[in-house]
Amino acid sequence: MTEKHATATGLVPPAAKSAPPSVHAPAPLLAKLPTVLGLLLFVAALAVPVLLFADDRYWLPIITRSLAIAIFALSVDLVWGYTGLLSLGQGLYFGLGAYMVAYALNLQKAAQERGGAPGTALTDFMIACRVEEVPAWMAPLANIWLAVALAILLPTIVATLFGYVAFRVRIKGVFFSLITQAMTLAVFTFVVNQQPYTGGIVGMPGLARLELFGHRFNSQVEMYWLIAGSLVVCFALCLGLVRSKFGKVLTAIRDNETRTLALGYDTAMYKTFVFAAAGALAGFAGALYTAVQRTVGPEEVLGIGFSIEIVILVAVGGRGTLIGAVIGTLLVMLGKTYINNELKQAWPIILGGLFILVVVFLPEGIVGFLRHALVRLRKLWPRNRSLVVSPR
Amino acid sequence: MGSPILHVENLTVSFSGFKALNGLNFSLQPGELRVVIGPNGAGKTTLLDVITGKTRPTAGRVYFRGEDITKLPEQAIAHRGIGRKFQTPNVFKSLTVLENLSLAVKGRRTVTSGLFRPVLNGEAGRVHEILDLIGLGHKARFRAGLLAHGEKQWLELGMVMAQDPELLLIDEPVAGMTPRESERTGELLLAMARKHTLIVIEHDMTFVRQIAHTVTVLDEGQLLCEGTVEEVQRNPKVIEVYLGQDREADAADRTALCVVR
Numbered sequence: 218m219t220e221k222h223a224t225a226t227g228l229v230p231p232a233a234k235s236a237p238p239s240v241h242a243p244a245p246l247l248a249k250l251p252t253v254l255g256l257l258l259f260v261a262a263l264a265v266p267v268l269l270f271a272d273d274r275y276w277l278p279i280i281t282r283s284l285a286i287a288i289f290a291l292s293v294d295l296v297w298g299y300t301g302l303l304s305l306g307q308g309l310y311f312g313l314g315a316y317m318v319a320y321a322l323n324l325q326k327a328a329q330e331r332g333g334a335p336g337t338a339l340t341d342f343m344i345a346c347r348v349e350e351v352p353a354w355m356a357p358l359a360n361i362w363l364a365v366a367l368a369i370l371l372p373t374i375v376a377t378l379f380g381y382v383a384f385r386v387r388i389k390g391v392f393f394s395l396i397t398q399a400m401t402l403a404v405f406t407f408v409v410n411q412q413p414y415t416g417g418i419v420g421m422p423g424l425a426r427l428e429l430f431g432h433r434f435n436s437q438v439e440m441y442w443l444i445a446g447s448l449v450v451c452f453a454l455c456l457g458l459v460r461s462k463f464g465k466v467l468t469a470i471r472d473n474e475t476r477t478l479a480l481g482y483d484t485a486m487y488k489t490f491v492f493a494a495a496g497a498l499a500g501f502a503g504a505l506y507t508a509v510q511r512t513v514g515p516e517e518v519l520g521i522g523f524s525i526e527i528v529i530l531v532a533v534g535g536r537g538t539l540i541g542a543v544i545g546t547l548l549v550m551l552g553k554t555y556i557n558n559e560l561k562q563a564w565p566i567i568l569g570g571l572f573i574l575v576v577v578f579l580p581e582g583i584v585g586f587l588r589h590a591l592v593r594l595r596k597l598w599p600r601n602r603s604l605v606v607s608p609r
Numbered sequence: 610m611g612s613p614i615l616h617v618e619n620l621t622v623s624f625s626g627f628k629a630l631n632g633l634n635f636s637l638q639p640g641e642l643r644v645v646i647g648p649n650g651a652g653k654t655t656l657l658d659v660i661t662g663k664t665r666p667t668a669g670r671v672y673f674r675g676e677d678i679t680k681l682p683e684q685a686i687a688h689r690g691i692g693r694k695f696q697t698p699n700v701f702k703s704l705t706v707l708e709n710l711s712l713a714v715k716g717r718r719t720v721t722s723g724l725f726r727p728v729l730n731g732e733a734g735r736v737h738e739i740l741d742l743i744g745l746g747h748k749a750r751f752r753a754g755l756l757a758h759g760e761k762q763w764l765e766l767g768m769v770m771a772q773d774p775e776l777l778l779i780d781e782p783v784a785g786m787t788p789r790e791s792e793r794t795g796e797l798l799l800a801m802a803r804k805h806t807l808i809v810i811e812h813d814m815t816f817v818r819q820i821a822h823t824v825t826v827l828d829e830g831q832l833l834c835e836g837t838v839e840e841v842q843r844n845p846k847v848i849e850v851y852l853g854q855d856r857e858a859d860a861a862d863r864t865a866l867c868v869v870r
Contacts (some may be wrong), residue, residue, distance in 0.1 A: 462723035465708050472701040479661065480772065482720045490720045537703070566793040 246322040256453065259540070263445045269440055274437065280391070280442045282509050283550035285465070286527070288451050289502035290542040292495035293527045298536035299459055300491050301471030302392075306397030308524035309404050310372035310496040312515070314503030316408075319513040320355055321364035322424035323416075328359070329425060335359035342421065346413035355414070363428065368504035369497050376496025377489060384492075398521060405519040415551065420514030427508040434508070444505055448543070451498060455539050458494070467491055468537075522565075529572045535582025544583060612640040613674060614806050614815035615660070615776055620669035622655055629655040630666070641776075642802040644809045645816050648840075648850060651812065653810045657778045660817035661693050664687040673776065676865050684718075686720065692774030694782065698761035702754030706764055709753050710736045713768035735771065742769040759790040760866075763769070766797055779809045783816050795819040826850075853858075 263284075270277040290312050296302050327338035336351060336359035343351070358364050379400065383393060407417045427434045427443075434440050458464050469477045470484050475482050507513050517523065534545020549571070556564050579586050619673035622630040630652045637643055646654050658664035660671055662683040671679045678686055700711050707729070715731040716722075729736060740746045743763040748756065753764060762782060769777055782798065784793040791813065798820050801807065811817050817824065817838060824841045826833040826851045834841060840849055 382622060423622055441838045455727050462711070462728045463720065463725070465704060465712060465728045468703050469701045471710055472703050476695070476699045476701070477685055477712075478683055479693055480713055480768075481684050482712075483684055483720075485720065486720050 252456070255540075256456075257450065260449055263449065267441055272436055277437045277441060278509065279554050281437065281444050282548050284441075284444045284448050285502055285509055286530075287543045287546040287551060288448055288505065288545045289499055290527055290530050290541060291451055291455050292498035292502065294366040294531050294536060294539060294542040295458070295498070296465075296477075296495045297456060297489055297528060298531055298538070298542070300467045300488060301473060302488065302492070303394045303519070303528070304397040304492075304495075304524075305394045305528065306399075306401035306524050307495070307499050307527060308519055308521070309397075309505070310376055310402040310499035311503035311523075312401075312404065312408075313372045313375065314368035314500030315507045315513050315518045316503075317358065317364045317500075318361070318507040319424060320358040320502040320509065321361045321422045322422045322427065322511065324351070324355070324359035325361075326423065326425035340416075342412065342416035342419070348413050352414060359548065360469065360493050361427070365501075365504055368500045370500075372496040373493050373499030377493040380489040380492035382483075384488045386484075398424065400525070401519060401524055402521060402535070403574075405521075408519060411485060418515060419478065420517070422512040422514070424507070424511040424513070426511065433520040436499035440509055444509060445480070446499070448503055451501070452543070453460075457497075459539065463487070463490075471537075492561075499609045529568060529575075530584075532575050533571060533579075533582055535584030535586075538582070538584040540584050541584035548583070573597070611763040613637055613672075613675055614641075615808075616672040617656075617660075618670045618672070620653070620656075620659060620660060620671065621667045622664060623667045623742045623825070630659070630669075632669070632828070633832060634829060635825065635832060637806060637808065639806055641823065642730040642798070642807045642809065643731065643823050643825060643828060644811060646811065646814075646817065647833070651827040652830040653827055655830075657693060657780055657808070657810065660778060661688075661691060677738075687772070687774075690697075690773075690775040691778065692769040692772040692776070693780070694769045695780055696767050697784075698733050698758065698765055700753040700756075700761050700764050700768070701818060702752065704738070704753060705750050706753055706756070707736065707749040709764060710739055710767055710771050713771035715771070715773040721863075723801060738770055739767045742770070742800065744793075749794045759786050762786065762790075763797065765792070766801070770801060775806060777807045780808060781810055781812065783811065783813055789814075791816055792819065817865075819851075 233351040236280050238453065266277065266280045268282065290309070292310070293304070293307050296307070320601045323340045324338070325335050327340045331338040336356035339348065341349060358367070383396065388396060409418045411417070422526065424484070427440070434443065453463055457469070466482055469480075469482070470487060503518060530545045530549050532545070533549055535541030549568075553564060553568075558569060564567050576583060581588075612679055612703070615635075615637040616634040617633060620630050620635075621628060629650075633656065636689060637654075645656070647653050649834055657664050660673075662678070662681055662685075666679060666716055667858055669679075673686075673689055673691060678691075680691060692753060701712070704712070711728045711732060728778060738744070740749055742816070743766060745756075745760060745764060745767070748760070751815070753761065756764060766779070766782065769779070779798070783794050786794060790809040798807065798809065802820075808812050809820065821838050823835065824838055825835045826844075826847050833846055836844070
């Protein structure tokens with residue numbers, strides 16, 4: 218290869234005037250340093266709410282819940298931020314995960330209240346609908362591990378099937394967004410109509426506390442660490458994914474799918490894979506969310522509004538930057554709680570207005586804005602000017 | 610002559626009645642650098658579209674190294690070793706120059722081959738070689754969206770080169786370039802032609818004379834004539850096509866017209 222190419226390089230290469238040897242990557246360890254420091258900072262930042270709100274029975278659960286939603290936002294960021302597929306129905310996968318764990322905790326609660334082994338005691342909604350015994354398909358879900366496994370597996374399977382079909386027949390752009398939304402609406406309607414098996418529009422309120430390895434998560438601080446730890450793991454996994462060659466292909470698809478295809482990448486397979494991975498992540502987030510909330514309802518997790526809200530969270534934080542999804546979620550979710558306390562009716566208007574503002578003034582979100590500001594700040598610093606102009 | 614690397618037989622493409630290509634026959638020997646010229650609407654870009662599988666022909670066949678590739682999907686044709694550089698720069702603007710080239714380097718394309726693997730996975734040598742050749746070594750870590758127009762075109766050429774295709778299709782490589790940039794591009798193409806077979810579509814006759822061995826002239830979807838630059842310029846049919854009064858003489862054609870005179 219080198220020998221063959223030498224003939225070509227023998228000719229005067231265009232503009233090869235004074236290419237500094239900057240192309241050679243820095244030592245691997247040194248190159249990873251910012252990532253490692255960033256992750257440590259991220260973990261450290263996650264400890265702050267516990268220190269500040271350890272005894273706060275109001276704000277700590279809200280922050281915990283927001284962190285679960287942040288995992289969900291990561292999944293939307295993978296699909297929309299990195300690959301450019303605007304899914305307005307990610308709530309479907311979140312909802313599937315949420316319901317799986319809700320079945321487990323609901324059956325466990327029924328067993329605690331009415332006696333009998335988990336999976337045999339009737340739940341509240343079954344009694345209300347005069348169901349005689351726990352359906353055979355639902356009983357095994359009393360096992361929390363099976364429920365969590367299905368909370369991840371089921372959304373993955375649905376997302377794979379849907380993604381494979383949609384991307385093979387090249388459904389794109391607004392059609393893709395509408396179909397994802399329609400599917401979520403269909404599942405929403407189904408869940409509402411199947412009250413004997415899903416709890417209908419009320420859902421499953423007042424679930425049992427999460428119990429893993431015989432340990433019951435009684436305190437909010439424990440719950441917080443469970444969710445925060447999960448967020449760190451999911452974040453690191455997503456980071457590994459988007460920084461890998463696979464992730465670069467996703468960005469290439471977002472920038473120019475035709476070109477990616479022309480380079481020989483089977484873009485439909487890439488899109489299906491990332492959609493499935495995002496489905497798994499969304500399902501996992503839904504499972505955690507239910508464990509925190511200890512209630513699940515179709516309007517809350519399967520409503521169209523929820524799916525759209527997540528897209529806005531990612532846009533506010535900065536699409537295509539994982540940390541942006543987390544920051545956007547925390548800021549908007551805490552803002553939402555605050556505003557809901559003051560003036561509940563105003564929230565949808567404020568959310569919509571926020572979206573317009575971000576699209577018009579901060580197209581790259583908060584993180585993108587901060588990055589640009591950093592570059593400008595460095596330019597003002599004459600000593601560092603060369604740092605900005607020269608490639609890192 | 611040996612067997613042609615590319616052979617096009619009776620190729621016809623019609624778009625709702627309009628025949629962009631009309632029974633075109635065309636073949637190419639390995640290692641050739643062929644320039645295709647022709648007035649607007651002659652079917653030059655359509656020809657490339659058909660070869661790469663982007664457009665399906667209404668009739669006719671395309672053979673690549675003796676294999677019928679007429680009905681293969683786009684990515685399968687790319688796998689066979691046909692690369693294309695588009696008319697407008699088509700680089701991935703959010704990726705760096707280095708990443709753009711890395712994705713283009715010939716190698717495995719499956720989903721699993723790229724999962725949790727670095728983008729430069731054993732191809733660093735080849736990528737840096739190309740970076741030097743296209744003269745963008747000092748901008749390797751720039752986002753491609755920030756490059757100047759000419760630099761984007763070189764990056765494009767680098768990406769096509771990285772695919773290491775046997776046949777390279779290049780659509781208007783010097784459109785919008787300064788004369789100096791255009792000359793450098795010519796040098797780059799000549800360097801590439803030693804390893805690859807090239808089809809270049811170009812309007813700019815100064816550029817055509819710089820690089821061309823054989824020129825093919827298309828008109829109304831058909832082959833008008835083939836030969837060296839001098840032969841083609843003397844050909845009365847070519848002169849007629851470029852001077853034809855009923856033809857809309859746009860800027861690009863006028864360039865060609867001056868040269869023909």
